[in-house]
């Protein structure tokens with residue numbers, strides 16, 4: 790069975806891939822190995838600040854069930870790149886656990902991986918993107 794395409798900036802949920810942890814400087818420390826969030830993990834992570842501000846999760850892409858889906862693709866990578874042009878110049882690609890299944894990578898390849906470390910799911914950049922999408 791073909792594995793689903795994953796959104797790399799998904800809500801915290803049981804069964805989601807824990808993609809990485811938000812560092813103090815706002816960048817993402819990726820987990821090189823695939824770890825799946827358990828119910829217990831999510832419950833504990835919900836104590837305190839929103840888990841989406843402290844971790845990045847990946848879950849199956851909902852395509853047109855998501856407000857970020859525009860003209861047959863995810864609108865997030867291109868908008869993040871507009872907001873973070875300097876980060877996009879970094880040639881270092883993170884060692885992430887979902888690349889073959891990643892929606893952003895499938896759309897724009899390594900370009901997405903260069904901006905990905907600066908995306909916090911409920912952080913300021915995504916808030917900006919979300920408000921632009923509303």
Ligand code: SF4
Nearest residue numbers: 797885888891902905
């Ligand atoms: S954009 Fe690149 S680094 Fe980010 S989750 Fe997708 S494959 Fe991994």
